[in-house]
Amino acid sequence: MTESFFRxxxxxxxxxxxxxxxxxxxxRALVIHSQHSPAGLVWNxxxxxxxxxxxxxxxxxxxxxxxxxxxMLWLGxxxxxxxxxxxxxxxxxxx
Amino acid sequence: MEEKMQSTNETPASFEFxxxxxxxxxxxxxxxxxxxxxxxxxxxIIIPSSEVFAVMGVGGGSWMMEPEPIAEDEAVEQExxxxxxxxxxxxxxxxxxxxYTFARPVALIIAGPDGVRVEPVFDRTKVLLAxxxxxxxxxxxxxxxxxxxPRFGRM
Numbered sequence: 001m002t003e004s005f006f007r008x009x010x011x012x013x014x015x016x017x018x019x020x021x022x023x024x025x026x027x028r029a030l031v032i033h034s035q036h037s038p039a040g041l042v043w044n045x046x047x048x049x050x051x052x053x054x055x056x057x058x059x060x061x062x063x064x065x066x067x068x069x070x071x072m073l074w075l076g077x078x079x080x081x082x083x084x085x086x087x088x089x090x091x092x093x094x095x
Numbered sequence: 096m097e098e099k100m101q102s103t104n105e106t107p108a109s110f111e112f113x114x115x116x117x118x119x120x121x122x123x124x125x126x127x128x129x130x131x132x133x134x135x136x137x138x139x140i141i142i143p144s145s146e147v148f149a150v151m152g153v154g155g156g157s158w159m160m161e162p163e164p165i166a167e168d169e170a171v172e173q174e175x176x177x178x179x180x181x182x183x184x185x186x187x188x189x190x191x192x193x194x195y196t197f198a199r200p201v202a203l204i205i206a207g208p209d210g211v212r213v214e215p216v217f218d219r220t221k222v223l224l225a226x227x228x229x230x231x232x233x234x235x236x237x238x239x240x241x242x243x244x245p246r247f248g249r250m
Contacts, residue, residue, distance in 0.1 A: 013126035016133060018140045018206045025142070025204075029124035038113065038192075039152035040120055046129045046144035049204050051211045063144060063202045066215035071225040078229025082236040089240040 005034045010047075020054040113153035113192055120151045120194070129201075142204040148197050155190020 013025040028047045033040035046063045053059070122128075131143035162184035200216040 011126040025130045027126040027129045031124050041150040042124045043148045044124050044129050045146035061213050065201050067218040070222045074225035074229045078232040081233040085237050
């Protein structure tokens with residue numbers, strides 16, 4: 001079976017039991033690699049934990065990268081602010 | 096002298112080593128690479144989790160020159176030496192590689208008697224740098240717009 005050059009992989013870890021809870025870690029990895037190329041890239045990150053209670057109910061707890069989320073918010077705000085400043089100053093100049 | 100060169104089919108041991116290192120890099124896509132070993136503290140278990148980024152590349156080549164007879168004027172007769180050994184030949188090769196990895200904590204999974212929760216790990220320095228970049232970008236846009244001359248001069 002040939003693997004694609006660019007792929008997303010989702011992996012489940014070994015379940016961990018603690019008290020009445022069973023925790024299953026889940027990760028997602030971006031893999032850019034070909035069997036025939038001598039180069040590769042892996043970006044692996046935790047995505048969620050599946051928590052199973054004593055009653056058998058499963059809950060998905062997502063793992064959010066808070067730092068990246070706020071970085072993207074700031075950078076997006078900077079880009080949007082620059083565009084708004086540019087439009088506003090252009091309109092003021094025309095008046 | 097025209098040199099006849101060809102690439103060798105045999106892969107040097109160093110390239111095989113590089114290949115094996117690349118395979119190890121690809122193994123970082125597993126779930127064990129992002130979740131640390133659980134830390135037990137009384138009735139609580141803490142599992143650290145982090146994101147991992149790894150990139151690596153290797154390359155190289157090796158060449159072997161086909162043996163060819165030495166010209167007659169260069170040939171030096173030596174006693175006991177067979178004519179087939181009076182040939183020029185050689186081989187060579189080179190290679191290199193590089194890589195970069197980083198890992199950064201993302202969250203802690205805390206499991207206790209009262210339940211399981213995820214506590215994000217917040218990097219204040221990185222967010223502050225992003226904020227400064229955003230403000231700098233806006234300020235630079237404003238400064239450029241203010242310094243630009245109007246297209247049509249006013250009377």
